[in-house]
Amino acid sequence: MNTEHVVIRCLGRCKPFDWLMVFALVTAGFTVHAATSPANVLEKGRQIYQEGVLSSGKPLVGMRLDKVKVEGAQAACVSCHYHSGMGSVEGNLQIQPISARFLFGEDKALAVMDVRGDKRFNVTHPPYTDESLATTLRTGINNNGVELNVLMPHFDLNKEDMAALTAYLRQLSNQWSPGVTADKIQFATVIAPGVEPERSKAVLDILEHTIAQKNANTVPRKQVGRRRHMVSSAEMVLGTERRWELHVWELQGHPDTWQKQLDKYYREQPVFAIISGISNTTWQPVQSFCEHQHVPCWFPSVDLPPDNAGHYSVYFSKGVAVEAGVLAKYLHSKTDRPHRVIQVYRDDYVGNHVAKDFTNALLGSGIKVETRILHDNKQQELLKELQGLAANDVVMFWLRPADLASLKDIAQPLKATSYFSAELMGGERGPIPESWKSTARLVYPYELPEQRRENLELFYAWFMRNKTLLVDEPVQAETFFAVEFLSKTISEMLDNLYGDYLLERARNMIGSEEVVMAEEIARERGKQGIPVTAGSNKRESTTIYPHLSLGNGQSFASKGAYIVRLNDGGKLVAESEWIVP
């Protein structure tokens, strides 16, 4: 007897009990449907895969090394196979991909590429079935009859859990992310309002030029015969090179409206990632867009990213927040601590946040922290007040070049020591008042100039060839790196173009890739007979930062800063070691 029959029967002459039965049947129908609905099953599978929680709510349990039990989060597939299911290489351990195409696909051309693990042309086993997958998980023997790695736990899941996990795996990274087609990848960059036109133009010029050059060299699979340059052998055989298209997403108005604007841009043109970008104020709405739409936000040039980065964003550093932490730690550790620090800043998003960060960082240090907001037309008054400070006072200027310039011409010598933010000034070439230069200090989150010149060989070479104007070296060098590193990472992903995988590779490999690139550049210099300069002990970086490093769950690649001063010749001299707050 089904629900229909009961209802029809009731419409005639129903007793309350009949209606109760109808209600019960309908509700039961819905409940059963809900419990086994595809969405529900997938969610159960996701919980097993990502959290190590079974349908029963109990922890997933696995046996490793035949006697070591692992459970819960530590047993979860994600901890070795990652969100994308693409696995990775750690030490000597090669963790296999377990995404849909690799487990169940028939695509023999699929491959994974890792410079440390040799190029591997995968899918060497027949496609798994529901049964053979369950068997493999239970016995640790794959469907080629080969034992899995000793670290892979054995899992004995019940029918419901196995069905849920299998359903989850069958859709895991089973298609390219939005913005990817067989021949093209779509990207966007984001320009926030309020950025100096010459700086946003500098970012766009680098993006457009480097991408155009990449495209000029790219020959998509249909025209393989006309290839004009060597790509990796894997790309050549598999024809996975694609052309890139860049869209410029300019934001307008109040930050509260930005996320909606981005959603609209994305609806009209889905993109694989947001590459670079620039903002003088908040970046939170862009990060929220990326988090919500699962789009990687790739190394923007921003002075103050959100402190909590989320999964989909990777940044060069925490910007001025690092500077605040470093300066506080430095001043606190000095034997001749200043009596008082006056912070001068603009009443804007960055100014207000960094002043608060710095004040908090010095709580309990015994150093008095005061704040002064810079107002237009009040520069003279401010300077007069600063004149009255004692020698053991410190003034920290959280100011951009335009604001410093307004002080520069009217500034008189200071007794107090002045500190400046290299981040906000765009490096050491900012307009520091002449009479202050001999005692001025900079909080300097970059590599020191001589070593940095070596790091940026490739960037400078490109610069000269393209006759580009140097407007803001840090931002331009950052943008250049963003494209280069993205290009390298994507080429190694071959046909596995999933947003999660892009970020996993970036997080795991940025450190080692930088070292490989730096060593290559050094070798080239050696071949060309270019003499070795003073700062050439390190082969770790191709950027303005001493080293970039990330990891699972990490989003800020550079974590510290130097304190530097200017010597008589205007040259930068380190006053401290690299400080990490």
Place this chain on the structure above:
Amino acid sequence: MKNISNSQSIRCLLLFAGWLVCGYTLGANDKLAPAASSYQRSEAAYEVPDVMLVRQDGKKVSLKKELNDGRPVFLNFIYASCTTLCPVLSHVFSKTQEQLGKERDKVHLVSISLDPENDTPAKLIEYGKKFKAGAHWQHYTGTKQDSVTVQKAFDAYRGDKMNHTPTTFLRASPGKAWVRLDGFLSPDDLIREYHNLIKPE
């Protein structure tokens, strides 16, 4: 007995040739996994470097002093954001401290960060909590340079932290040789190695 026709044998030959070609590309996938609990044991006289590290309680400490308070030392290298190899190593430490029972108060478990710039003392405490690290199991961070110095001293430096291999070190007391255990071992293995080490001769 059925005779194999010519076309069939050609097909067989081609399949075999194809298999040979594929075999070259099979690479690491089908390598036999090492037998469970196979690890290599060796001994070495590593010199503990004279560096200051930052212990998980935030104190700046001399590594030499930390390792030389007379207690037997178990030592490994980890980093807080590692989700693959490090949890295995730390899990073994965790089970070992459990299985040692009262004996654990006599030993010093030491885990040194391969990613000190990210691994603040707070992050290390959080990491240790996942493995129920007791008071005798301390995690250490410091500067990038000092971490590299310590890794090199133990011949455990492999460049980027992602290149690290699973290695556990044991020393019965200051002045004695270090025992190096490369590979994956179970808590039982580790305890057996430890007992063999401190056995009176």
